[in-house]
Amino acid sequence: MYKVRNQKVVRRLSFRSFTASRTRNMVAILAIALTTILFTTLFTVIISLNYTSQQQTMRMVGGYSHGGFKYLTFEQVEQLSKHPLVKEFGYSVMLAMPDKEPFTKRQVEMRYGTDTAAKMYFCNPTTGRMPREKKEIAMDTAVLDLLGVPYKVGEEITLPYTFEGKAVVDTFTLSGYWESDPVARASEVWLSKEYVLEKLDGYNPSLDNNMFGTWSLDIMFANSKHIEKSLQTIAQDNGYTIDDSSTDNFLDYGVNWAYTSTHYENGEQMKMTIALIAGLGFIIFVGYLIIYNIFGISVMNDMHFYGLLKTIGTTKRQIKRIIRYQGLMLSVIGIPIGLCFGYVLGNSFVKIMVSSLSNKTTYVTFNSWIFIGSSFFALLTVMISCSKPGKMAAKVSPIEAVRYSEGNQNSNKRMKKEKKGKHGARIYRMAIANVRRNKGKTTLVIVSLTLSLVLFNTIFSFTKGFSMDRLLDRFVISDYLLGSAKYFQANLRSDDDGVSESFIEEVESKGYTTRSGRIYQSNGIAQARFTQDELVEYCARWGGSEYVEYIKSLFASGDNEMFWYIDIYGLDDYPLEKMTLVEGDVSKIEDSDTKGIIQIVGEDDYGNPETETIIKNVGEKLIIHYVDELEYDADNNLIEKRSHDVEYTIVATMMMPNAMSTRSYGSPQFALPSNSYLKDAGNSTTMAYMLDIDDTKIKEMEEFISSYTKNVEKDMDYESKKYMEDEFSNYKNMFLLVGGGVTVVITIIGILNFVNTMITSIQTRKREFAVLQSIGMTGKQLRMMVMIEGLFYTGAALIVACIIGSIVNVVVLQSFESMLWFYQYEYSIVAIVALAPVFILLGVGLPAIVYKSMVRKSLVERMRTTD
Structure with a gap:
């Protein structure tokens, strides 16, 4: 057989056949474009949602570095940063965290850091620059607002903070600032290296549990795969370990869980892969349905044409190639159209999904893989769809092709079987x-x-x-639940972060309330005595084996009981009515002789009690240790100044709706009637205030509370x-x-x-x-x-x-x-x-x-x- 260079002829025949079928082409281009839209939308939604989730989590976590080491000396920073796996790094050291006015409602961290560290923390100045001179400072607009300083480089700033237990007030010059991020949990304040090192000279970091005075090294690798393994390699190659905290060469580390790959390492990759394959397979099937049909019908219509081609010597391969070329030409037009519309549609879907699930920002990414992947799978669908029609055209003989009409292969057989009807x-x-x-x-x-x-x-x-x-x-649980902004958002409440009395008074002054009640609770004021078996069994249900071993190690030799932190609530009648009885008799709570207390268990998503969180049985005694006053000793350690113990009897176990709880887990929870709580705990902070109102006044109350929390008491918030x-x-x-x-x-x-x-x-x-x-x-x-x-x-x-x-x-x-x-x-x-x-x-x-x-x-x- 001779090889003939006929590619140009085949392409010419394909092009002329292509131009002769205008209606078919328009339908096919539209079908290919729609199929590409589906692929592009799928890729855009997956990649953009992943990117958006990562960006939001990074800003909430406070940085985009893959991971890093904490509580280092500067010599360790220099040593670890030279490892070949490290592609980029930044480092910083914290000096103080001011917590007095005006920073009682905002966490502020005073640090020295490199320019790269500032970028990794999303806290690099957009106006001005990082501090260079000793008394220069850079901060975000949230801190400037708290200090009442205008947004202008060169402004003098007086900053109060506490260092080594002593109040310090210093004056700086603003060298740069940036817009505060509402998602971030803390604000960074950058100081010069000279100022921070001078303050830390001779300072012992162990006084503050290594929070201040130690260095942090933030690292970027070549990619985000196997972050923890890479950190382990760096540590081991330098003679350290990250596995055993009891050793002298242990290094504390952190992995940025914002990166999706960190979840893949925990077994999620298979689920994501299966979901992606299922989505791609579904779209290929949908696209195949129409594109195959278009080419199949086109081949049937042009069967005479293909028969004539075969009579003059065109081979099966060449006929397949003619149809394949037509598919490619249609794809060249349809795929770019689908890519454009699909990308816009996909990002629109992402914005809808993100705004429906949260009030967070949507981050649009122009990722090349969206277009590469969509183009590849769209083209693959076209090629698969062209395959069978191509084979059908290639198989038919010239004589059959000339005599061909749709369905004629079976028409004669059917005619032989059919009988004449009486009525025609x-x-x-x-x-x-x-x-x-x-x-x-x-x-x-x-x-x-x-x-x-x-x-x-x-x-x-x-x-x-x-x-x-x-x-x-x-x-x-009620028409409205009032609380501090921190209660609803960050769960970083202190004892002072309750509902303000002025907020409650303003709401009640409207006269719309039909039922109301307070929920009292304060952090860190109470401990209860438990046996080792009770604590071990309780913690094993949610903590894991390592945590259980830690709990056992806390018991001194020979001791079988110890005090453990608990959450204790004081409840007015209305919130108490919202709780569900699991066992016991809640009416005994008012019996002064019994000195009753309620044990609280959580509820699962279907309203069933989470009985695994029960630590005591109904009828058992519970001794609670209340801390009345705390103070710092000479070594800056927190000690009790005044305290007292109260013995109770557990009269009931009840479920508390999550909406009226501390919205946190880990500690045993108990509740008292408000009068008992106020008497025994000695704390009157109202964690939340719940109320029902006249149904006809919902709109007016919504407008009032919304305006009040935005304009009057901005640190207050609500749920309705x-x-x-x-x-x-x-x-x-x-x-x-x-x-x-x-x-x-x-x-x-x-x-x-x-x-x-x-x-x-x-x-x-x-x-x-x-x-x-x-x-x-x-x-x-x-x-x-x-x-x-x-x-x-x-x-x-x-x-x-x-x-x-x-x-x-x-x-x-x-x-x-x-x-x-x-x-x-x-x-x-x-x-x-x-x-x-x-x-x-x-x-x-x-x-x-x-x-x-x-x-x-x-x-x-x-x-x-x-x-």
């Missing part, structure tokens, strides 16, 4: 016979239409199951039933919008498939219709026949969708009731029924429109048409 041909029988000509094509059209119907019904039914009642029962309802509605709408957007694209693909099928089916049968008319069939009968054909496609899709939609409802959606506490299953195919008239109208109307455009030509002209 029926229109609906002819329509069904036409639909059955190509069962593969019919199946693809029905499947593509069914897919969009089932997907839409599933999303609609899923969101319909979101139960507002379950949400409110779980998260809302209305706010939770709005948040839940946003969450529900997010699923509808995002899922609905994807469904719309898939529905368009399904409708396109149907449109393409009907147009090509009618156009390729123009001569056949003309023959039928020539032997007496009327135009009205022909129009009725094609309308019945279209109705068969959409009707079959609706019936199949009802069956599959019901199966998905029962098998898949019903299982969510046990997985999602806020979900309440309800069987529904309402969405399919609602769309039925639209699909029926489409099935009847589209064929009628196509037929009308066909019959504009005369019967003689259509009789002369050759396929």
Whole structure:
């Protein structure tokens, strides 16, 4: 065999065949673009959500470094930073954390750090520069606001802080500043190296548990994979360990858990990979449905053309290449269109999802892998879709190709089997016979239409199951819950971070309240005596084996009991009514002889008591050690100055809604009536204030409290039933919008498939219709026949969708009731029924429109048409 250089000829034939099928090209380009939109949207959502999550977490954590070492000497910083795995590093040392006015509501860290460290902390000056001279300083706008200093480089700043237990006040010159980040938990204040080292000269870091005076080294590696392993390698290569804290060469370290790869190392990678593969496979299948159908129909229409090519010597490989070239040319046009629209749509979905789940910022990333991955999989889908039609065109012999018409392979067999009817041909029988000509094509059209119907019904039914009642029962205990901003946001309350009396008075002065009550609680004022077995069993349920060993080590030799920190509440009657009895008799709490106390257990997502958190049995005694006053000794250690013990009897175990708790875990929890709490604990800080109001005044109260917390007492905040309802509605709408957007694209693909099928089916049968008319069939009968054909496609899709939609409802959606506490299953195919008239109208109307455009030509002209 001779090799002939015919690539140019094949490409020319492919191009001319391509330009001759304009209608096919437009539909195919639209189909490829829609498929690419799906791929690009998927990649954009996954990558952008991951990037957004990382950025938000990094800002909350306080930096973007991969990890680092803490509590170092400067010599260790120099030693560790020279390791070849380290690609970039920054270091810093903390001098103090001022906690007096005006910094009682804001955590501020005074440090010296390198320029790189400042960038890693997202705290590098955007105006001005980092401190260089001894008395220069740089800070964010939040600290400037607290100090009442204007945003201007060169301003004099007087900064009070405590160092070695002594009050220090110093004056600095502002060298730079930057906009404060609302997500950040702390503000950095940068000082010069000369100033900090002078202050730390001779200072012993152990006095403050190494918080001040030790160095931190923040590291960037080549990538974020295996961060902990890389830190371990650096430590070991320099003669240190990060595994055993009891050794002299132990180094404390940290891994930035903002990076997704740190979660992959914990086993999440497989789940993410499976989800991504499932999404890609689904989109490839959806795209294949229409692109294969387009090329399949095109090959059938051009079968005579391919037969003529084979008569002049064109090989099977060349015919496949012609079809493949056409797919590539269509992809060159369709894929870029899909990339642009998909990227915009994907980022829109990300913004909707992030804003529905939180009030955090969305970070848009222009990641090249979005476009590379989308282009590759879109092109792969096109090539897969072109494969079978190419084989079909290559296999047919020249004689069969010249005589080919759609479905003729089986028509003779059917004609032999068919018997003559008594009443002649029926229109609906002819329509069904036409639909059955190509069962593969019919199946693809029905499947593509069914897919969009089932997907839409599933999303609609899923969101319909979101139960507002379950949400409110779980998260809302009253119309309003008042508290400090720190209580709701950061859980960094001190004893002074309660609800201000002025806030409560202003709210009550409106006269809208029907029920109200206080929840008292204060941090670190109480300990209770437990046995070693009680503590070990309690901590083992949530702490792990290492923590259990630590608990055991705290018991002195021979001792079986010790005091352990607890959370203790004081409850007014109204919040006490919101608790659920697990066991015991809560009425005994008011018995002065009993001196009763309530043991609190948490509730799971389904309202069941978390009995594993029970540490004492009802009827047992509990001794609580209250700390009345604390002071610092000569070594700067905190010691008790005054305290007292009270013995109680546990009269009941009750569940407390999380919304009215400290919203933290780890310590045993107990509760007393308010009068007992105030008497025994000696602390009157109101952690939260709950109230119900007149339903007709909800709008007025919402406006008042919102305005008050924004403009008057900015360190106060609140939660409301209305706010939770709005948040839940946003969450529900997010699923509808995002899922609905994807469904719309898939529905368009399904409708396109149907449109393409009907147009090509009618156009390729123009001569056949003309023959039928020539032997007496009327135009009205022909129009009725094609309308019945279209109705068969959409009707079959609706019936199949009802069956599959019901199966998905029962098998898949019903299982969510046990997985999602806020979900309440309800069987529904309402969405399919609602769309039925639209699909029926489409099935009847589209064929009628196509037929009308066909019959504009005369019967003689259509009789002369050759396929």
